[in-house]
Amino acid sequence: MESHARGPVLERFRWIGGHADVWQIFRDPKALAAVVRELAGPFREDGVTAVCGIESRGFLLGAAVAVELGVGFVAVRKGEGIFPGKKVTSRSDPDYRGTRQELRLQQTAVGPEDRVLLVDDWIETGSQASAVRSMVEECGGRWVGCSVIVDQTAPARRAALGVRSIVTATELPAWDGQS
Secondary structure (H helix, E strand, C coil): CCCCCHHHHHHHCEEECCEEECHHHHHCHHHHHHHHHHHHHHHCCCCCCEEEEECCHHHHHHHHHHHHHCCEEEEEEECCCCCCCCEEEEECCCCCCCCCCEEEEEHHHCCCCCEEEEEEEEECCCHHHHHHHHHHHHCCCEEEEEEEEEECCCHHHHHHHCEEEEEEHHHCCCCCCCC
16 A cells, blocks of 8 residues: 655654654644554554554544544553543553653543554554553453554564554664754
8 A cells, every 4th residue: 555644754754953853744734634544544444443642642643543533532641640530550661761651541441342553653662552552451452553653663562562654763864963
C-alpha cells in the first residue's frame, strides 16, 4: 500500500537542539489528516474497539485515530495529574533516557470485550507500550497492536508489540549537529 503520509512526515520532521520534533505535522491540516488515516489504516479490519494514547502527543494522535476508526479513546496518564476513579498502574522499564514512567489507566475504561490499539508519535525502546499492554490485559482487554509515526524499536520488540509505523528512525534525516 502506498504511503500518503510518509512524504509529509519527512518534509515536516526536524531536529531542534538535537531533539526530534514532529510538532509541525500537527500544524498542517493536510499532513495531520494523512498521518491520522495512515496510523489507523493497518488496523481498520482488526475489530479495534478502543484507542489508547499516552500523554501528551499520544492524546492528540490517539483521539484523532479513534475518531477515524469510529471508536472511543482511552487516556493513559503519566505522573500525578488528576485522573478520577480506580486506576490500574504500571511502571515502565527505563526509556531511552533511562527514565521509568508511572503510567495510569482508568480501570473501567477497558473491559473484556475490548480490542485495544495504542497510538503514539514515536516508539524507541517500547517500554511505555509494554506497560500499557500490561494494563490493558490486566483490565481484561485484548492488545491489537501499536501504530506510530516513527519506529525505532528492535525487531523482536516490534514483533512482540505489533508495531506499525509510517517511517522508521533510519529514514529520518540525520541530525547535523547544528539545528
